Amino acid sequence: MLKRFFRYVDKIFGFPARVAGLRDGRIHARIPTANVFIAVFTMFVPRLRSFNALEREPRRPWRWDKLIGGRKPSADTLGYALCEFEVGPLRDMIAHHHRTAWRTKAVHARPGERFRVVAIDGHERWWSTARECPQCLIRDVTVKVRGERKERRRYYHRFVVAQWVGVTPPGILDVERIRPGEGEPVAARRLLDRLLESYGRLIDVISADAIYLEAPFLRKVLDADKHFVVVMKQEARELYQDAASLRRAMEPQRIEEGRKTSRIWDLPELATFTTLGRPVRVVWAEERTTRNKIIGGEKQEVVEEKTWVWVTDLSPAQATATRIQRWGHDRWDVENRGFNELVQHWRMDHRFIHDPIAIEAILLTLALAFLTTYLFHERNLKPSFRRHLTRLALALRLAEDPPEVEFAPSG
Numbered sequence: 001m002l003k004r005f006f007r008y009v010d011k012i013f014g015f016p017a018r019v020a021g022l023r024d025g026r027i028h029a030r031i032p033t034a035n036v037f038i039a040v041f042t043m044f045v046p047r048l049r050s051f052n053a054l055e056r057e058p059r060r061p062w063r064w065d066k067l068i069g070g071r072k073p074s075a076d077t078l079g080y081a082l083c084e085f086e087v088g089p090l091r092d093m094i095a096h097h098h099r100t101a102w103r104t105k106a107v108h109a110r111p112g113e114r115f116r117v118v119a120i121d122g123h124e125r126w127w128s129t130a131r132e133c134p135q136c137l138i139r140d141v142t143v144k145v146r147g148e149r150k151e152r153r154r155y156y157h158r159f160v161v162a163q164w165v166g167v168t169p170p171g172i173l174d175v176e177r178i179r180p181g182e183g184e185p186v187a188a189r190r191l192l193d194r195l196l197e198s199y200g201r202l203i204d205v206i207s208a209d210a211i212y213l214e215a216p217f218l219r220k221v222l223d224a225d226k227h228f229v230v231v232m233k234q235e236a237r238e239l240y241q242d243a244a245s246l247r248r249a250m251e252p253q254r255i256e257e258g259r260k261t262s263r264i265w266d267l268p269e270l271a272t273f274t275t276l277g278r279p280v281r282v283v284w285a286e287e288r289t290t291r292n293k294i295i296g297g298e299k300q301e302v303v304e305e306k307t308w309v310w311v312t313d314l315s316p317a318q319a320t321a322t323r324i325q326r327w328g329h330d331r332w333d334v335e336n337r338g339f340n341e342l343v344q345h346w347r348m349d350h351r352f353i354h355d356p357i358a359i360e361a362i363l364l365t366l367a368l369a370f371l372t373t374y375l376f377h378e379r380n381l382k383p384s385f386r387r388h389l390t391r392l393a394l395a396l397r398l399a400e401d402p403p404e405v406e407f408a409p410s411g
Contacts, residue, residue, distance in 0.1 A: 001397045005045065006067070008380050009372050013100055018093045025084035031073045036081040037090075037365065039068050044369035046399030047392075049347055051075035082358035090364050091174060095198040097371060098171060102202055106379045109167045115204040115227075115319070118173065119165045119331040120191065120212065122184045123339055126351050126359060127156035135356040137180060157359055160188045162195055165207060165333040166326075169374035172338065172367035173199065177360055185217050192217070196224045205229060205314075207331045213311060215275040222278075222313060229327045232282070232309045242272045243282040243309065252286075255322060259290040266321040273311070283310045283324040342370065345392060373398075 009015040024033045043054040055075045073081070101107050109116070132138075132155040141154050162173040176191035178184055188208075195203060206221050210233040221228045232240055243265075252263040265284040273280050285308045293302045310328045312319070319327075342348035346369075352362050377391050389397070 001394070001400075002046070002067075004380075005373070005376050005398060008376050012104065012106075012375075013097050013372070018096060022089050022093070023086045024081050025086070026081060029081070031071055031077055031081070033081065033085075035068055035071075036073050036078060039073050040078060040082070040362070040365050041369055042067060044346065044366050045373055045395070047346055047395040048399070050350060051078050051352055054078070079353040079355075079358065082353060082361045083355045085357055085361040087357065087360050087364060090361065090368075091194065091198070094172075094174070094364060094368050094371075097368065098173060098199065099202065101171070101371070101375060106375050107164070107167050107169065107171075113166065115327075116167075116202055117165050117205040117207055117229075117327050117330060118162050118195065118199075118203050119207045119334045120160060120162050120188055121209060121331065121334045122158055122178070122211075123161050123334075124156055124158045125349055126354065127154050128351065128354065129154055131155065131354050133354055133356060135177070135180060137178065157356065158184070159360075159363065160184060160191050161334065161338070162191055163334050163338050165330040168378065169371060170333050170337040171371040171374070175360065175363050175367070177356060183211075185212055185214055188212060189217055189220055192220055196226070205327060207327055209331070210234065215273075215277075218276055218313075227312065227314050227318075229310050229312045229314070229324055231328065231331075232311050238272045238274075239270060239280070239282070239311070240309065242270055243267050243284060246270075247284050253321060261288045262286070262322075262325065264321045264325060266316060268316060278313075281312050281314065281316070283312065283321045283328075284308075285310075285321075285325050342366065345395075346370065 006015070019034045019037055022033050022037050024036070026033075039054060043051070048054050052075055055072075055078075098107075129152050135157070136155040137158055139154055139156070141152055142149050143152050144150075158178045160176045160178065162175075164171050164173065174191060174194055176187045176194075178187040192206070203226060205227045207229045208217075208231070210231045212218075213230045213232055213234075218228055218230070232243075234240060246267050247265045250265055250267075252265050255262040255264060263286045265282075267282040267284065269279045270282055271279045287306050287308065289304045289306075291302050291304060292299055294300075295302075308325070308328060310324055312324055314324065339348070346366060348363075348366060352358070373394065374391065377386065377389075377394050381389065381394075
């Protein structure tokens with residue numbers, strides 16, 4: 001199965017040629033960068049748990065020789081090479097894979113959907129109370145130590161992540177590290193610059209949380225002829241108060257979907273976002289959902305009520321209010337179909353090595369493994385075979401099969 005997987009990524013994406021273009025800053029390296037990358041990539045494909053687990057696997061006689069090469073990298077070599085890794089070519093490689101997937105119609109959107117939506121959100125990983133690096137973010141936390149509360153300094157890294165939403169597979173496009181002393185929107189603007197350069201016309205709409213409802217970020221989206229759908233939570237904002245006042249004078253649109261009822265107010269051409277310098281549209285939704293929950297050992301119906309407010313530049317003719325509502329909720333794909341799966345099943349929260357460049361290289365390699373294995377499962381395996389083989393079971397099959405494919409560039 002692993003042999004079949006690598007034949008698939010070679011045929012569709014030209015994988016070996018792309019890997020051969022990767023570089024790192026080591027001098028007189030005995031093990032080429034391509035071999036190091038293939039080792040890390042192959043660690044994620046069958047979802048091995050750590051560098052040490054990866055180091056043990058190829059040590060089995062003749063295991064992965066044709067894939068990684070005769071001289072197999074140790075855990076220390078992997079760490080050292082990743083600290084010197086050049087992530088630019090790796091980002092280009094991921095963009096090439098995404099563009100190829102869209103061009104070959106391997107990415108499936110909802111029926112009738114003509115907009116491609118990318119969600120941008122922050123994510124925190126790799127915190128420690130013992131180890132730090134010059135690029136660590138720092139905060140003080142209160143922890144319990146032997147029943148006593150004590151102050152501890154926590155060192156951590158936080159990233160801004162861009163991911164497709166509302167499509168299958170929900171691939172990760174890129175990540176950007178938040179540097180010490182800067183806010184999340186600043187890092188997001190750097191990420192957005194790269195996204196617009198690498199993906200261009202593939203992106204139509206940017207969906208984001210309330211922290212990104214700021215003029216510099218939104219202007220960058222508009223200047224690139226893209227659209228935005230951003231949550232608004234700050235009740236003190238003049239735009240929020242203006243929308244709340246207009247809503248009281250209008251009859252809402254009522255939508256029923258199963259056990260969920262929505263009352264939606266569509267408020268176009270609001271001019272109170274003065275720093276943006278142009279009118280915006282506000283979609284206000286009050287949602288009432290009936291769910292079954294077990295309380296005290298008995299199943300009971302519980303009613304959940306939530307209010308959502310989204311700001312967008314799209315006119316009602318371009319996107320209906322219900323479509324804006326759906327895109328706003330699709331942003332949770334970043335958590336539900338992205339971070340949660342990568343943490344639970346891909347060991348995304350494991351501290352492989354505490355170095356900012358290495359962490360970035362590991363995240364990007366993980367994103368590539370996530371995309372390619374998802375596409376392999378959904379687009380290469382027959383439906384009758386997939387019916388009894390989940391993507392998690394596929395990872396176990398990939399771990400069991402020794403690849404016989406000649407892939408190692410050298411070494």
